[in-house]
Amino acid sequence: xxxxxxxxxxxxxxxxxxxxxxxxxxxxxxxxxxxxxxxxxxxxxxxxxxxxxxxxxxxxxxxxxxxxxxxxxxxxxxxxxxxxxxxxxxxxxxxxxxxxxxxxxxxxxxxxxxxxxxxxxxxxxxxxxxxxxxxxxxxxxxxxxxxxxxxxxxxxxxxxxxxxxxxxxxxxxxxxxxxxxxxxxxxxxxxxxxxxxxxxxxxxxxxxxxxxxxxxxxxxxxxxxxxxxxxxxxxxxxxxxxxxxxxxxxxxxxxxxxxxxxxxxxxxxxxxxxxxxxxxxxxxxxxxxxxxxxxxxxxxxxxxxxxxxxxxxxxxxxx
Numbered sequence: 001x002x003x004x005x006x007x008x009x010x011x012x013x014x015x016x017x018x019x020x021x022x023x024x025x026x027x028x029x030x031x032x033x034x035x036x037x038x039x040x041x042x043x044x045x046x047x048x049x050x051x052x053x054x055x056x057x058x059x060x061x062x063x064x065x066x067x068x069x070x071x072x073x074x075x076x077x078x079x080x081x082x083x084x085x086x087x088x089x090x091x092x093x094x095x096x097x098x099x100x101x102x103x104x105x106x107x108x109x110x111x112x113x114x115x116x117x118x119x120x121x122x123x124x125x126x127x128x129x130x131x132x133x134x135x136x137x138x139x140x141x142x143x144x145x146x147x148x149x150x151x152x153x154x155x156x157x158x159x160x161x162x163x164x165x166x167x168x169x170x171x172x173x174x175x176x177x178x179x180x181x182x183x184x185x186x187x188x189x190x191x192x193x194x195x196x197x198x199x200x201x202x203x204x205x206x207x208x209x210x211x212x213x214x215x216x217x218x219x220x221x222x223x224x225x226x227x228x229x230x231x232x233x234x235x236x237x238x239x240x241x242x243x244x245x246x247x248x249x250x251x252x253x254x255x256x257x258x259x260x261x262x263x264x265x266x267x268x269x270x271x272x273x274x275x276x277x278x279x280x281x282x283x284x285x286x287x288x289x290x291x292x293x294x295x296x297x298x299x300x301x302x303x304x305x306x307x308x309x310x311x312x313x314x315x316x317x318x319x
Contacts, residue, residue: 019249020174022244022246023181023247024163024171026237027071027237029163032159035064035065042058045057046142054131058128058131061127061152063226063227063230065089067230069085070230072184073184074159074162074166076180076184084162087155088123088155088156098123098125101120102144106141116147116148121148122151122152123148127145127149128220130145185299186299186304189295189296189300192231193293196217197228198289200212200282201283201285201289216282222279225280225282228274229275235267236264236271239267251303256303259303262302263299263303270292
């Protein structure tokens with residue numbers, strides 16, 4: 001029996017390593033690289049005064065950045081990268097009013113290298129405010145935009161290079177890698193449920209029965225639903241059937257097919273609900289909210305419990 005368990009463990013490990021490598025290359029590294037490319041394209045358009053591309057360029061950045069943030073595990077691999085996402089995105093972080101601060105910076109004549117001293121001044125949130133409430137024909141506005149984009153590119157480059165450096169560490173410990181993946185899925189499913197939908201629609205205790213689209217993540221540019229869709233699409237690349245091996249294939253190799261199917265059903269139902277939202281209006285999204293809650297429970301309870309059983313089997317084999 002011990003010999004059979006040993007063989008099964010070896011087979012599972014080989015499959016898991018292949019699946020983890022594929023997940024790392026086709027999701028983590030691919031998405032990180034795409035975000036850099038989107039930023040660079042946007043910078044070129046601004047430099048060339050091609051301002052008619054602003055809407056499309058910003059949508060591309062929202063989509064690619066959310067795909068990175070939706071599965072950000074670099075901080076788990078290296079503590080030095082724990083706070084890097086905060087340099088790019090201030091949603092639900094702190095209470096400062098960057099709009100008021102940016103208005104003061106725009107109105108002043110101080111050197112922008114000095115006045116744009118805060119990290120929050122150079123985030124995607126600051127970029128949204130500048131792009132969709134100010135005039136890019138104004139040289140100071142254009143300069144601020146380019147500084148923000150350059151800073152974002154630098155931070156995204158740090159993330160991409162960090163992932164390249166930490167790849168071997170991620171792949172060498174299957175059980176730890178599984179825990180990191182599930183922790184990321186659970187954390188992000190909570191945020192999308194409560195922060196991005198619940199707070200906006202008035203379903204959370206804090207804002208109960210007080211829906212307000214201004215609480216949505218990208219209320220100024222009306223890209224909040226796009227952000228939600230991008231996060232859910234990223235989760236699909238991690239779990240659902242793809243042209244490459246992913247974490248879903250790892251779960252199947254553990255015999256967790258039934259739980260995986262239930263989870264992907266909730267995931268696809270949530271995405272379908274999000275796709276039906278019109279005009280970026282998140283104030284009437286009860287169906288989406290309920291589907292997201294089921295998804296979070298599937299991540300936080302069902303999948304974790306399933307992998308705990310697998311972990312116990314592996315531990316028993318090692319005794």
